[in-house]
Amino acid sequence: ISAGTSHQHQSVTDYAKPNQGTSHYQSTLTTVSTTEHLPPSSDQLDSMLGNLTADMSRQGVNTTQKGCCNACDKPIVGQVITALGKTWHPEHFTCSHCNQELGTRNFFERDGNPYCEPDYHNLFSPRCAYCNGPILDKCVTALEKTWHTEHFFCAQCGQQFGEDGFHERDGKPYCRNDYFDMFAPKCNGCNRAIMENYISALNSQWHPDCFVCRDCSKPVTGKSFYAMEGKPVCPGCVGADEDE
Numbered sequence: 001i002s003a004g005t006s007h008q009h010q011s012v013t014d015y016a017k018p019n020q021g022t023s024h025y026q027s028t029l030t031t032v033s034t035t036e037h038l039p040p041s042s043d044q045l046d047s048m049l050g051n052l053t054a055d056m057s058r059q060g061v062n063t064t065q066k067g068c069c070n071a072c073d074k075p076i077v078g079q080v081i082t083a084l085g086k087t088w089h090p091e092h093f094t095c096s097h098c099n100q101e102l103g104t105r106n107f108f109e110r111d112g113n114p115y116c117e118p119d120y121h122n123l124f125s126p127r128c129a130y131c132n133g134p135i136l137d138k139c140v141t142a143l144e145k146t147w148h149t150e151h152f153f154c155a156q157c158g159q160q161f162g163e164d165g166f167h168e169r170d171g172k173p174y175c176r177n178d179y180f181d182m183f184a185p186k187c188n189g190c191n192r193a194i195m196e197n198y199i200s201a202l203n204s205q206w207h208p209d210c211f212v213c214r215d216c217s218k219p220v221t222g223k224s225f226y227a228m229e230g231k232p233v234c235p236g237c238v239g240a241d242e243d244e
Contacts, residue, residue: 009165010142
C-alpha cells in the first residue's frame, strides 16, 4: 500500500444550488380596490368584467386592469400575484408539482415554472450519499458524491474529517489512523502499521528504525546480514566478518 495514493480532500460549499440557473423568489400580492362579483361560470367572466368596468367608469371609479393571468389567460381585476415577470390570479399561482397555492410564500423557479420549497428540494436538490435526503444547506463533495456535512465521516470510527482530509478504500472514506490500521502493511519488527517509508526484506516490510539486528539491536540497513527465524542478524553476532 502506498501512503499517498488514497489520500484525498473533500470540498465544502456554503449552499448547494441544485442546478445552475435556478433561482429563489418571493411573489408579491397586490389588491385593486373594487367590489368583487363572482361570475357563475368561467364562460361569462369576460362579459361580466367588461360590464363591471363600464359601470364603474360611469360612476367615476377608475379600474385599471392588472393584466392577464398567465395560467388562465383571463383579465385580472381583483387581487393579483406578480412573480417570474408575469401576473397571476392568486388561486392560479400554484406549485408545478403538487398544485398547492403558493400565495406570497417563498418559492423556487425551474425552467420558468414555480415550485414550493419542499417539492423543489425533493425533485432537484443534490442527495446525500449517506441518508439519501436532499441537501438544503452546506454540501460536502467527495468521492464523486454529495453529502450532508454531518454525514461525511469515517466509515470505521464515525469521526468527521478535518483539514487533513480522508483516505478512500472501496469507495468508503476513512480517517488516517483507521485506514492505516486496517489496510496498511504491518511492520515485521513492531507489528504496527507502516504509514510512510519502509524496507522490504525477508519477505516482509519493516519500519526503517525497526530493521535491526535481532541480537544486538543495531541497524543493519545497507549492511550485510544473516536471516535467522525471519529476523536479520548482523555478521558480528554470528561470529562472522561483515565482508563475508
